Amino acid sequence: MPGPPRVTLDDVARRAGVSTATASRALGDHPHVAAATRARVREAAEALDYVASPEATRLAGGPTGRVAVLVPHPSRWFFGELLEGLEAALRAADLDLVIFRVGGPEERAAFFARLPARRKVDAVVVLAFAVDELEHARLASLGVDVVAAGGRVASYPSVGIDDHVAGRQAMDHLVHLGHRRIGMIAVGDTQRSGAGPSGKDVGCLAPEPDGRTSAWRAALGDAGIAPDDELVVTVPWGGEGGADGMARLLGLRSPPTAVFAHDDETALGAIRTLRRAGLRVPEDLSVIGVDDHPLAALTDLTTVAQPVRAQGRRAGELVVAALRGELADGLPPAELLPTRLVLRGTTSPPGAPR
Amino acid sequence: MPGPPRVTLDDVARRAGVSTATASRALGDHPHVAAATRARVREAAEALDYVASPEATRLAGGPTGRVAVLVPHPSRWFFGELLEGLEAALRAADLDLVIFRVGGPEERAAFFARLPARRKVDAVVVLAFAVDELEHARLASLGVDVVAAGGRVASYPSVGIDDHVAGRQAMDHLVHLGHRRIGMIAVGDTQRSGAGPSGKDVGCLAPEPDGRTSAWRAALGDAGIAPDDELVVTVPWGGEGGADGMARLLGLRSPPTAVFAHDDETALGAIRTLRRAGLRVPEDLSVIGVDDHPLAALTDLTTVAQPVRAQGRRAGELVVAALRGELADGLPPAELLPTRLVLRGTTSPPGAPR
Numbered sequence: 001m002p003g004p005p006r007v008t009l010d011d012v013a014r015r016a017g018v019s020t021a022t023a024s025r026a027l028g029d030h031p032h033v034a035a036a037t038r039a040r041v042r043e044a045a046e047a048l049d050y051v052a053s054p055e056a057t058r059l060a061g062g063p064t065g066r067v068a069v070l071v072p073h074p075s076r077w078f079f080g081e082l083l084e085g086l087e088a089a090l091r092a093a094d095l096d097l098v099i100f101r102v103g104g105p106e107e108r109a110a111f112f113a114r115l116p117a118r119r120k121v122d123a124v125v126v127l128a129f130a131v132d133e134l135e136h137a138r139l140a141s142l143g144v145d146v147v148a149a150g151g152r153v154a155s156y157p158s159v160g161i162d163d164h165v166a167g168r169q170a171m172d173h174l175v176h177l178g179h180r181r182i183g184m185i186a187v188g189d190t191q192r193s194g195a196g197p198s199g200k201d202v203g204c205l206a207p208e209p210d211g212r213t214s215a216w217r218a219a220l221g222d223a224g225i226a227p228d229d230e231l232v233v234t235v236p237w238g239g240e241g242g243a244d245g246m247a248r249l250l251g252l253r254s255p256p257t258a259v260f261a262h263d264d265e266t267a268l269g270a271i272r273t274l275r276r277a278g279l280r281v282p283e284d285l286s287v288i289g290v291d292d293h294p295l296a297a298l299t300d301l302t303t304v305a306q307p308v309r310a311q312g313r314r315a316g317e318l319v320v321a322a323l324r325g326e327l328a329d330g331l332p333p334a335e336l337l338p339t340r341l342v343l344r345g346t347t348s349p350p351g352a353p354r
Numbered sequence: 355m356p357g358p359p360r361v362t363l364d365d366v367a368r369r370a371g372v373s374t375a376t377a378s379r380a381l382g383d384h385p386h387v388a389a390a391t392r393a394r395v396r397e398a399a400e401a402l403d404y405v406a407s408p409e410a411t412r413l414a415g416g417p418t419g420r421v422a423v424l425v426p427h428p429s430r431w432f433f434g435e436l437l438e439g440l441e442a443a444l445r446a447a448d449l450d451l452v453i454f455r456v457g458g459p460e461e462r463a464a465f466f467a468r469l470p471a472r473r474k475v476d477a478v479v480v481l482a483f484a485v486d487e488l489e490h491a492r493l494a495s496l497g498v499d500v501v502a503a504g505g506r507v508a509s510y511p512s513v514g515i516d517d518h519v520a521g522r523q524a525m526d527h528l529v530h531l532g533h534r535r536i537g538m539i540a541v542g543d544t545q546r547s548g549a550g551p552s553g554k555d556v557g558c559l560a561p562e563p564d565g566r567t568s569a570w571r572a573a574l575g576d577a578g579i580a581p582d583d584e585l586v587v588t589v590p591w592g593g594e595g596g597a598d599g600m601a602r603l604l605g606l607r608s609p610p611t612a613v614f615a616h617d618d619e620t621a622l623g624a625i626r627t628l629r630r631a632g633l634r635v636p637e638d639l640s641v642i643g644v645d646d647h648p649l650a651a652l653t654d655l656t657t658v659a660q661p662v663r664a665q666g667r668r669a670g671e672l673v674v675a676a677l678r679g680e681l682a683d684g685l686p687p688a689e690l691l692p693t694r695l696v697l698r699g700t701t702s703p704p705g706a707p708r
Contacts, residue, residue, distance in 0.1 A: 074438050074441065075438045076434065079434075080430065080433075084428050091454075096454075096474070098420070098452050099451050120450070239651065239652040240651075265649070268653070275654070294593060295622060298625075299653065
């Protein structure tokens, strides 16, 4: 006859109303846990007759003072801004930031394969890429808090923007200018999402880029314009992708008079194609992006600005709160920071001289 | 009567022909020291009757598996590329990269003030900013190897480009096109140099930006053109600086027909000013930058390409070699990677239609 089911750390955490990572730290005398939280977890452990397993004790360990950040592409502006904000917030709490590039599938596989054995960080920050089931399990096995910045990732607490709202700000601007045939250059892969080594995402980045594409559809619908799917092209992230996407839109029997590009770098690629085709922006074709990349101001690009550094900073604050056991448990907070339309010189009414 | 002068670790290092950091590691049984180096250092210590001080022993410590990188501005493309290359090289050697932003004077002062007490890294990489005497002393007190990437810093082993050669590639191109009145937008401060908290640099970045400006002068001289100093304007780094610098050049009684900008982002700022002034590039004025930033390709900017990621990678390799005691001592290697002219659409003969 089997004995009663063994009480696990999960049970203790659930009873105390905290995450498993917090419960582990509270029982491991981790110094960054609030006294009230520690007391609540201990009461729960006593009430349940919980006996810590050696594994749980090992996982709790002592604090290392280090936080790992997983970055797909450190040299891209978006990720660099997230890093800047994150570093500032962690530095203020005297935590060191260890950077791991996880750009290609091989790098990701190598990192996730050896991460659990290393146990060298107190928390992990995932910068805007989708983790697959295997990666998710590996992160969970670390027994540390995981926070996402720059977009929602799995069910981790995250800081990002509302991509649908940002997309509506861009699309509504084009619609209000009088455009009715509006193209969309969507980004299908590499920057802010992508399948992991096992080839299977866990729904992680649903709001993006789908939020921007759904905004294209919704804005047209609200304006009484039937969306024409051939006006949506999907390209790899970056300027070359944008240039290619614009070429495809120009090749349509009825090209658009305005284009909403997934981001500023994609938009600048689209503008290069227009210039090479001898078309004027915005007289012949309007272009709008998302980001407010520093070069958007230099190139007079109309865009929807997002506060990227602030997303990194806020994610760092969430890490600090989590390490102190002060992060509200239960439904993870998906914080969304506001975006805003920035009018510059690449949009105008269709066919209008400036 | 004072006894004989005490033998120091420096004496041992000098006799063994290695750096003080290497001598410290060799005597501390650090696993990353080559056997031959260790033997040489021990022989030197024995020959000199060297007795390790508690401080030296503490400094040697064990290896942490971590390398600190000091980055002025992680979100700028140049530094992001250096980081990418550095991370890849260190990762290959199973070393973690801890990132410290040292952008403003306060951040730098705070970092350097507490760095020695932390002793948490095996080496430090300085990304292209000038360290002052106080910072230099603090880094030395760590007893770890220091390597610079993206430019020469003090006397540390470094990887960069030859800024004078890069400047000549840009200037000779403009001269060959027939320009005789050529402006220069130099960058005076923030990106790759700047005084430290004590306000005093130690000559660290002499080749840059001076190398680019000296190339302006030398190229004109070789072409038999008397350099007119009012054609050199110095601005803060970035697009806005470039825009301002271009406006100042346009305000001259006799404006230039071509401009050599310190870098691509500065060049793009200059082009914005020209566009707003109703001037055509290159028909009315040619512009060239340095870097081959990804957006240079998108904006058809003629430039001098430098391999930034490779500089980071090579610096990482120097760190690994240093930790293994394999870095040649004596004169530090200042490695210079090649640059090349990339012809695009922003330069043409003066007054020529394209």
